[in-house]
Amino acid sequence: MDTVTLAKKRAFASTLNKVPLFESERLLFDLYCLRPGQAQRVHRHDDADKVYVVAEGEALFEVGGEQELLPEGTAVIARAGESHGVRNESTSNVVLLVAMAPRPR
C-alpha cells in the first residue's frame, strides 16, 4: 500500500520546501513547509485547481486578489485562473497540505 507518514516528510529548507507526497497525471499532493518569512509567490494556473489545508501554524494567503490570515485547521481553494500565493508572516513554522488537480503539463 502506498502510504506516507506526514511527520516523517515534514522538512524545512532555505526557501519554501515543497515535499511531494503523491503524484499522478491527475493530481499532485504535496506538503509545503515554510519557515517564518518564507513564501510562495503569487502565480496562477489556467487549467488546474489547488486546495491548501493549514496543518500547522498560520499563514497569510492571497487568492484572487484578496488576502486572509488562515489558522491551522482551515482550507482554501484557488480555482483555475485565480492568482494565489502564501506567506508565513508569523514567528512559527507553517506546514500546508496541498492538492492540485490535474498535474500541470
Add this chain to the structure above:
Amino acid sequence: MDTVTLAKKRAFASTLNKVPLFESERLLFDLYCLRPGQAQRVHRHDDADKVYVVAEGEALFEVGGEQELLPEGTAVIARAGESHGVRNESTSNVVLLVAMAPRPR
C-alpha cells in the same frame, strides 16, 4: 476568499458522513466522518485517483487488496483502477481528508 474551517464541518451521521468542502470538475475535496463501526465499502474508480489523509483517529484501509491500519497523520493513495475502502474498527471517531481527481462524471 473561498475558505472552510474543518472543525465546523466535522459532523457524524448514522452512516459514514461525506462532507463536501470544495468541488470542481477537476477535483472533489471532502471530509469523511466515521463513527466506530462505520465504513466506506470497497469500490473502484477507473478514471480517478483518491488520496486519504487521516486527520483524527485510526482507520483500517483496504487498497488494491491490501489491508493496513493507518493512524492520524498518515496519507494513502488509491490510484485509478485500484479497489479501495476504509473502515473505522476503533472505539473512537475517525475524520479523513479526502481528495479525488478528477470528479467522477
